[in-house]
Amino acid sequence: MNFLxxxxxxxxxxxxxxILSVYALFxxxxxxxxxxxGGSLLQFNxxxxxxxxxxxxxxxxxxxxxxxxxIQPMGDRGIALKISKKDISTAVYNSxxxxxxxxxxxxxxxxxxETISPLxxxxxxxxxxxxxxxxxxAMLLYIAVAFRNVSKPISxxxxxxxxxxxxxxxxxxxxxxxxxxxxxxxxQLTIPVITALLTVVASCINNTVVVFDxxxxxxxxxxxxxxxxxxxxxxxxxxxxxxxxxxxxxxALVVLFYFFGNEESLKYFTILMxxxxxxxxxxxxxxxxxxxxxxxxxxxxxxxx
Numbered sequence: 001m002n003f004l005x006x007x008x009x010x011x012x013x014x015x016x017x018x019i020l021s022v023y024a025l026f027x028x029x030x031x032x033x034x035x036x037x038g039g040s041l042l043q044f045n046x047x048x049x050x051x052x053x054x055x056x057x058x059x060x061x062x063x064x065x066x067x068x069x070x071i072q073p074m075g076d077r078g079i080a081l082k083i084s085k086k087d088i089s090t091a092v093y094n095s096x097x098x099x100x101x102x103x104x105x106x107x108x109x110x111x112x113x114e115t116i117s118p119l120x121x122x123x124x125x126x127x128x129x130x131x132x133x134x135x136x137x138a139m140l141l142y143i144a145v146a147f148r149n150v151s152k153p154i155s156x157x158x159x160x161x162x163x164x165x166x167x168x169x170x171x172x173x174x175x176x177x178x179x180x181x182x183x184x185x186x187x188q189l190t191i192p193v194i195t196a197l198l199t200v201v202a203s204c205i206n207n208t209v210v211v212f213d214x215x216x217x218x219x220x221x222x223x224x225x226x227x228x229x230x231x232x233x234x235x236x237x238x239x240x241x242x243x244x245x246x247x248x249x250x251x252a253l254v255v256l257f258y259f260f261g262n263e264e265s266l267k268y269f270t271i272l273m274x275x276x277x278x279x280x281x282x283x284x285x286x287x288x289x290x291x292x293x294x295x296x297x298x299x300x301x302x303x304x305x
Contacts, residue, residue: 003239007290014169014287018168021177025175029182033189034114038116038122041114042113043079043110045077049077050104072264093113140164173276210284253277257270
């Protein structure tokens with residue numbers, strides 16, 4: 001199979017996907033969950049049919065602390081109330097429950113609450129940023145060290161640069177989707193979402209390294225073929241392995257989504273993991289190595305002038 005024959009098409013698809021994702025991020029922004037900004041989360045299920053969101057909103061309008069409450073339906077009968085940047089008292093909590101019960105019969109056993117102070121939320125946000133940055137730097141350093149002895153015809157720096165571009169591609173697409181889902185459904189950036197993104201990055205880096213490592217081996221074994229031929233041969237040799245790895249992850253995620261899709265945190269975790277895995281599989285197979293070939297061909301053309 002000639003993987004490099006349609007490289008320009010692969011690049012076009014990737015560019016369009018990235019542009020749409022960046023647009024979504026700027027147009028809609030990311031809604032930050034209470035994990036990072038602090039606040040209170042109250043969840044419950046109605047015994048019978050769930051009333052309209054406006055009905056619940058009107059019932060809570062008399063409580064000052066719920067002035068900017070976010071009301072999000074969950075499943076068939078569930079509701080999640082999110083009060084950002086506020087640590088509600090027991091009295092306010094009881095008032096909310098009382099008002100909500102006026103809108104319909106509630107299953108008392110389903111009521112759950114979670115509160116994170118704004119100070120703790122800020123601390124979690126700072127730590128998450130540090131963890132994400134350290135993880136990304138560690139992965140890039142690994143690639144730089146692993147391919148330090150590769151110098152011809154593509155330098156180790158270019159392998160690292162290609163990997164960096166793929167990381168950007170693999171992260172920006174799920175983030176763009178999250179921004180769009182935040183606009184439509186109120187999806188938020190939470191710790192499980194960050195975990196999903198880092199997991200996607202690790203998985204995709206693994207596939208990329210598998211391909212790059214095979215290219216390095218074939219460069220040593222085959223001194224007669226062109227770089228383009230060696231890259232295409234390496235992609236053919238590693239394609240099944242990369243697909244099987246990604247397919248295994250996808251099967252687990254689909255099962256997780258099927259059984260736990262009603263859980264908000266797990267729902268967006270699995271959706272972003274699925275999209276990220278697809279984007280990462282595409283980048284590691286159809287982008288990372290073709291980019292190296294494009295750079296090498298450009299270098300050859302410049303040298304021929």
